[in-house]
Amino acid sequence: MEAEYTGDVMTLNMGPQHPSTHGVLRLELKTDGEVVAEAIPHIGYLHRCFEKHAENIEYPGVVPFTDRMDYCAAMNMELGYVLAVEKLMGIEVNNRVRCIRIIMAELNRIASHLIAAGTYGNDMGSFTPFLWCFRDRETILDIFEETCGARLLYNYNWIGGLMCDVLPGFEKRVIDFIDYFEPQVDNLNKLLSDNYIFIKRTANVGIMPPELAINYGVTGPNLRGSGIKFDVRKDEPYLGYEEYDFDVAIGRGEHGPIGSCWDRYMVRIREVKESCKIVRQAVAKMTPGDVQESIPKRIKPAAGEVYHRTECPRGELGYYIVSDGSLKPYRVKVKSPCFTVMGAFRKISRGAMIADIIAILGSVDVVLGEIDR
């Protein structure tokens, strides 16, 4: 670790191997005593040239690469890509595919938020919620595993359909899990969310005012934590989300100014409950059908371009795809939600204490694989 002394300001490197940077992120802290005058994020340690790779692979081959961006929510990453290509080609999928996609995306959202909440508790010094969250997430991964064979990186959403249909008894397993899981959320609230120490550590820290959030392009739970009711599933629905009855969870500032770390954390907990509601409705809407009937023989979109965005657990994931009429995409640009929120990190962490940097970083819930791509 390099440190240089310039007057009263000391430069301190946090990361890239610091456990609470949630991956390989380096924060260059300019510290004045315990106060952080500036926290400058340095990213790129996990850069795997996704956009360059995508130029050299045919459209269906890009899907497994998208999995590897946000490995905590791979279903949502694939979903964004396949929906963008389907929009470019004008493919309509049947009701069964739509319902299964929604169930998978929402289950993955729950799993992802469980990681966010569990590791955040761990960062704040509370270990048991971490174990509880990972225990419940395990059931979701089991459901994914029996459906597509993989626990983390699925390649399940294909352009025009799905890799395979779900197994018989899938609906019952999902509903059983939701029945079991919904009361667990309240238990987690009792243990962590309403915990006095946890609130003290997070409620007055890392305030993100709504104007700053919009100006810096922050999306998803971080934006809603600042009290802005915006959700792509409601405001620009895809896959028929407009037919589902659910609320958009926002931060309400119960324990301090709105837009604090606690608000951002709490939005995720509230969203998990909404996801349970969506999953129940999607299971009820499922109809028989062939999940591969719309998969084109040749995936070769006409020349053109498309921008499509979906609501991922970490915010709004956008794909800007340019086609030149060949079998390979000419350009795939990913607008990553974690990337934009990391751009705002320097603003919201200015003047915080060193220990609060951990609280702020955990509350924005970034996955470095998606930032660096």
Added chain:
Amino acid sequence: MKPDEIAALLGAQFGAKILESKPSPLSPWSVVDPAEILPVCRFLRDDERLRMDHLECLAGVDYKDRIEVVYVLYSMTHRHRYALKCLLPRESARLNSVESIWGAANWHEREAYDLLGIVFEGHSDLRRILLPDDWEGHPLRRDYKFPTSYRDMPV
């Protein structure tokens, strides 16, 4: 607002500075004279009817004969979307930074500079962001030659 209304509004305000408009429902866009990007963006953000307060995505695309910078804009107030494009020559891809209008542009522009070599003038901190500081070349350029080694390490 509908995409064609936004295109008409832009045309009325900036006239010949808007080089081309294609308000298709799939992805509506207008091509703007690169020298005018700042006033056009400021108008899009500040006009009451438009209020494009959210820069969703800033993408650079190398088309072999030109470089395109695409700004995908969205209005949180009115919930409409529009895209601007600037066409730049490949040898001297430079244009003004819009960082003063949307804070989000700071990192997006650094990424476009890093991967495509587009220089944003007036940017407060134009450094490489994803690649190491001493990396040579801009990988998303179509004529990029893959290096065989980096700091004497085979790649």
